[in-house]
């Protein structure tokens with residue numbers, strides 16, 4: 302039976318191997334362990350194996366885990382990676398270090414106002430709807446620059462880069478569609494990095510496509526299933 306510690310180590314090796322194949326330094330790539338639907342005990346297990354960054358998708362579940370774990374493990378860096386409704390923004394502004402799914406100025410302004418002044422600014426990534434499906438969240442590639450300019454002026458936020466959920470590898474196998482999406486993200490990211498000194502993060506790649514994402518310049522991969530096992534429910 303493989304344990305969370307074993308699977309974490311396998312994920313780290315996959316990242317290191319992919320970085321090496323792409324002639325990149327593995328230390329440029331951050332591993333975010335996606336603990337959504339998994340109990341706090343699993344987060345502690347991964348923590349004790351050395352993992353420090355965790356991602357949550359659902360506000361209520363994420364808040365409960367942060368409240369339970371932050372006092373004993375203050376060096377955990379919490380990332381909110383799910384869709385965020387404006388009426389729940391305060392929880393993210395007060396309890397998380399990062400938001401990966403910023404997609405509108407109204408939400409950005411609320412988060413900036415709600416970020417406690419005693420805390421460092423909330424690190425934000427603009428989510429790009431790279432598969433260009435109406436059903437997917439995120440801004441269109443051509444709207445990234447405008448939102449980035451507005452976000453970069455807000456005192457409670459720190460613009461760190463871009464995030465995308467590309468078309469699933471299982472649906473694009475044998476076509477270049479996924480690779481084209483990843484390459485477009487890299488282009489948008491490089492353009493943004495030239496404009497803003499704070500931009501250093503391209504969040505793309507999950508359990509099934511992390512190698513391809515790293516080939517295309519990802520600096521942060523979000524890994525759930527490959528570390529914690531299959532999710533048994535959706536809250």
Ligand SMILES: *Cc1c(COP(=O)(O)O)cnc(C)c1O
Pocket residue numbers: 335337358382383466507508509523524525526527
């Ligand atoms: C669930 C989720 C992940 C992790 O996906 P796995 O395939 O389990 O690695 C990554 N990013 C986002 C936005 C997610 O919702």
